[in-house]
Amino acid sequence: MSRICDPRRLSKIELLSLLACKQSYRCYYCNIDISQNPTLEHIQPISRGGMFTDVYNLAAACYECNTNKGDFTEKEFRDFIALHNRYPIAYERLQAYVVRKIFAWLHYHRFTLHRHT
Numbered sequence: 762m763s764r765i766c767d768p769r770r771l772s773k774i775e776l777l778s779l780l781a782c783k784q785s786y787r788c789y790y791c792n793i794d795i796s797q798n799p800t801l802e803h804i805q806p807i808s809r810g811g812m813f814t815d816v817y818n819l820a821a822a823c824y825e826c827n828t829n830k831g832d833f834t835e836k837e838f839r840d841f842i843a844l845h846n847r848y849p850i851a852y853e854r855l856q857a858y859v860v861r862k863i864f865a866w867l868h869y870h871r872f873t874l875h876r877h878t
Contacts, residue, residue, distance in 0.1 A: 777801050781821040789820035790830070790838065800824055806832040832858060 771779070777799055786796040789804070802822035805811030809832055811818045822830075829848035830838045837857070841849050849857075 773801060776816070776819070777821060780819060784821050786821075788823040788826055790822055790826040790835075790842070793823055795821060795823050798824060800827040802827045802830070804835050806830075806834065808832045809834060 780801070781795060781799040784795075786794060786799070788795050789802060799821040800823070802820045803811050803813075804818050804820050807813050825848065826838075831849070831854040833841065833849070833854070838849075841853075
């Protein structure tokens with residue numbers, strides 16, 4: 762009789778071990794070996810609407826990817842690495858954050874940007 766595992770009942774270490782094993786001990790983003798030091802990563806950041814308790818929003822990542830991703834979404838982070846062939850630095854993450862907040866404010870107040878031709 763097989764026992765179905767409920768991921769919500771696992772400890773953080775058990776969940777991280779299962780995710781790393783599922784990913785063949787490779788980083789979710791850069792595909793390097795993480796068998797020695799995996800970290801738990803939220804694919805969709807909590808600050809951008811990702812669910813904290815959703816196991817489908819979790820992945821095992823290397824420390825460098827986890828810390829450098831910041832609050833970028835998966836697509837934004839992968840696009841940045843592909844375009845610049847490096848990790849984003851702090852002021853670039855801050856700049857992206859400020860631009861998102863400005864557009865959210867404009868959208869909330871129903872401002873529209875018109876191009877003059």
